[in-house]
Amino acid sequence: MTLKGLAPIALLAGLVASASLAEPLGDARAGEAVFRKCKSCHQVGDGASNRVGPHLNGVFGRRAGGLEGFAYSKSMTRAGVDGTIWEVRTLDAFLENPKSLVSGTKMNFRGLKSAEDRSNVIAYLRDFSDNPANIPEASPTATPEVTLSPEVLALVGDPEYGEYLSSDCLTCHQSDGGDAGIPSITNWPEEDFVLAMHAYRQKLRPHPVMQMMAGRLSDEEIAALAAYFKDLE
């Protein structure tokens, strides 16, 4: 596994680690400028309506896929059913790499790599949500403290071990890539995979089975799985 492949985790970890409970939101005015990248698909503010993407008024505290009348991807709907609520930490993870949080999202956007840009645009969006009033200390704007050490990020996985561990995945996830009822995990980019496993282990992603399965994987084992999936044709 390459360090390059793990760079997104470093960014996520860096941001999350620094965003302790009392951390203020970013600069909404700067966020308005960042939001220009989103505007071709999303509207926010007075009279905003659904376009290519759903309107973003009141997005804080809303369940993923929760806006009636918008045709979400199966994956986004499932994320909402599993319990994903849009708040600072979930929006941050989603905006950094949309497919790492919601694998099959239709949002065709590569993500904002700058933690500052994300923090600012989240602050901008926050102004268009009513709840809660007592920002930023309370949920949904509070963020938990999570850390990933550089040693963890530098781990080199054993692909043979990864192959053995992957057999545990294939009891439910279909090896032919079918995604009825349970999402497909074939042909998944390595960095998205590692991010997703850590997100489940940290209970950032909500599904109880996956939290349990990822929860018992060591850092070495996540690296091994990533190394195996990386080389899978």
Place this chain on the structure above:
Amino acid sequence: MTFNRRKFIKTSVVTAAALSAPAVLADGHGKPRVVVIGGGAGGATAARYLAKDSKGALDVTLVEPSRSYYTCFFSNLYIGGFRTIDSLAHSYGTLAAEYGVNVVHDWAVDVDRDAKTVTLAGGSTLSYDKLVLSPGIDFVDGAVEGWDLSTQNAMPHAYKGGSQTELLKAQIEAMPEGGTYAMVAPPNPYRCPPGPYERVSMVAHVLKAKNPTAKILIADPKEKFSKMALFQEGWGDNYAGMIDWIGSDFGGGDVSVDPANMTLTIDGEETPVDVCNVIPAMKAGKIADMAGVTDGNWAPVNAIDMSTKADADVYVLGDASQQGDMPKSGFSANSQAKVCANAIRGALTGSKVFPAKFSNTCWSLIDTDNGVKVGATYEATDEKIAKVDGFISATGEDGATRKATYEESIGWYAGITSDMFG
């Protein structure tokens, strides 16, 4: 191996490959031979992984009498009208054609552990270096007074997939208006802990639509059962007044049946019934007993690799094994098979052996789009397979969550059957 393998694997996964030269190579007969008896969730998975991962280095034979395998898991959904019987059938064609498994459709009738041979009903003999038994369950003789295998058509168990399931469904659909479906539930431990109660839910689903004044009576030797709160909530919400569960506190364990007259007697009180689904106490499939690896009703195994306590070259998977905390389920058998295949391949070819990790999830359907689940992860300890972590659906969940859980179970069925049969 002469050293303490269990400790060795635990403490030193990485160096294992370097140190262990092929410890048991077949002496003088070419490739090492593995014989797997039973083509269900344990056996089919073990055969597939052994053949797939050894890339031709092992000679893998799977002995299974049926050409079409009907899964017992999801058979309740067939009873409820949510699946066709054909959708539960699977063939061994891919295992043979794509993975090179030698599939033999025959009954194994004897095991000679000294000669390391298996005798088949057709008369031929198979030699093995390692033997995997995954025979599922048989019923304990005399477990329910008045019932034996000769009466299983009058009072079906429907606890093995296939014709018994079809028979039970036909009997339910032929019940007279306002008639009674009775179930004699089994004592612990048994295959698929939520299975009898999911079945009751599916029977109620059918009767509610076709025969709404019919009654369901359950005589149960247990005080409580798997997912009890979830089922009881679901029965109250969806099938109010239809289901009467009589636990051991009220004599549910004191039962006898009369298949000729179609009566069920619970705690001395005789009741006429129209369908009587008798699920007797269970034990390991017969071949495990014939191989001499059982102790009482089940075959005790080592958690690290599923090898039997009786013989290090004989492994038992799934329902027939006595392993510790895992429930007897298709998911468990599939999980155990992968650990076992990894260990056998290591012993016979010198490939790396990795730590045993097990998991299980059981989904149950209560009514249309109303699924619940329970699951856990497990690890191998010196004493047993021990539970690490688990979860269960909550009572009072919303409809979207229950629907997603049901859809997840459909995805799992596709996943596990493709993991078993390729």
